[in-house]
Amino acid sequence: MKFYMPVRVFDEKDCVKAHAKDIAAFGKKALIVTGRKSAFENGSFDDVTQTLKDTDTEYLVFSAVEENPSVETVFAAKERYENEGIDFVIGIGGGSPMDAAKAIALVLKHPETDPEYLYDNTKDPSALPVVCVPTTCGTGSEVTGVSVLTRHDKKTKISMVHKVFPKLALIDGKYLTGASHTLIVNSAVDALSHLYESVINAKVDDYVRMSAAAGLKLWAMIKPVLLGERDMTEEDRSILMRASALAGMSIAGSGTSLPHALSYVLTYDLSLAHGRAVGYFLPAFMAAAPAEQGNELLRYSGFEDADDLAAFIDKVFGKQDIPEAELDRTYDVVRNNAAKMKSASFEVDEKLLKDIVYDTYNRR
Ligand SMILES: [Fe+2]
Structure with missing residues (x-):
């Protein structure tokens, strides 16, 4: 370690x-x-x-x-x-x-x-x-x-x-003062995925868990702002930047996993913002993760479960309709990347990858 x-x-x-x-x-x-x-x-x-x-x-x-x-x-x-x-x-x-x-x-x-x-x-x-x-x-x-x-x-x-x-x-x-709500949401979902993916990761250790837990608890404080339930304060901006830095430290310690790997094709082909593309796959990834690993992280960040996270993603980004051909290319690129297939903390075979790419979480 x-x-x-x-x-x-x-x-x-x-x-x-x-x-x-x-x-x-x-x-x-x-x-x-x-x-x-x-x-x-x-x-x-x-x-x-x-x-x-x-x-x-x-x-x-x-x-x-x-x-x-x-x-x-x-x-x-x-x-x-x-x-x-x-x-x-x-x-x-x-x-x-x-x-x-x-x-x-x-x-x-x-x-x-x-x-x-x-x-x-x-x-x-x-x-x-x-x-x-x-x-x-x-x-x-x-x-x-x-x-x-x-x-x-x-x-x-x-x-x-x-x-x-x-x-x-x-x-x-x-x-962050003056940043649009869209930019804040895109960035904050990216930070959230770093926090999740660094822990649901084959290379996780206690130091990563430490920084991710701290980041998730800060992130949860900003969730109402992202949902438009209250305005952002100066303190919120500092907290969100800190959560993002802690998320960065977490991925520096372990890495990202499947939602990031899957996002890159969508960003390249559809010009989908990074946070939005990652967010598209995040609920399915968290649902696929073993409960003993995922549930605690979801709770720290203010979500009851993966369904609750999916509802949040839908609310902040709206429904997204990704063409079938894009999902096919995404699936192919990651399926053929042995390192990415082994990047999660749980075993991912082609069937599970298919579930994450195509399943109902993504077609909700
Ligand atoms: Fe990212």
Whole structure:
């Protein structure tokens, strides 16, 4: 058993400004990696750039990260900045910019890199230092080494094999202010699935159970907000970001399982938001899990059982009609992935996988 969480985490109001010196300690020149819009609207970009100015740290900005960033985007950034003398990378935003920041930090460190490098575990995994400033509440990427990238050649998303843990995560719930209810729900369901999948996982241990239990109990406090039963407060935003970080620590300790594996095809083919695609398979996965493993997790997160979770998913996302051909492709991709078939804590054969993909939970 091991507990490896090498990220220095600060979770507090105005933490970017409070930790200016910690950021500046990584070097003289930063590359900021972010998406096209939200970081410029929620105050996170301004806080980071002001902090860099205050510490006389130069910076360049790569703000072309798309949703579900591709390997091509990572290499476009490499070509643009490899001769700029970048010392460290700051990822600001949701999972997409943070995951891209990790991959960019890796390829900037290795000028000889080609796209195969990302998927070759015999290569050196060292990267430039990464600082993450999350502005959504689902990915947990700020505390994991994972970078999930779109592979257009394979028509799906695949994690790069190298683990690039950020050196520093600066978590501030205020960056959720102004986020749409849809984004909050998508992110929060992603975090919930990380919490479940990390425990219903072949690699679970007591340290994962510890962080997941804490995350689930925080998550349950926000459930009424997700259902639209009350407005979100400043404290809720902090709690949800913390639940998401604890969920990230949980998957860093074990991993994700079938709902994530099954979600990637739907996201690639149907442009379904990550949380929504994962949420589609989550109730069936929890129903398939042994009761002694699943029930406690459901209870911690405020659900009576898998049916109650299914009702919640329906309420927040509405009914979803996924074409049969998509489910077929999803089933095929995961059935042929031996590692994913063994990722759950219980045995999954083709029949059970079929149940999870096609069963009544998904056709409710
Ligand atoms: Fe996820």
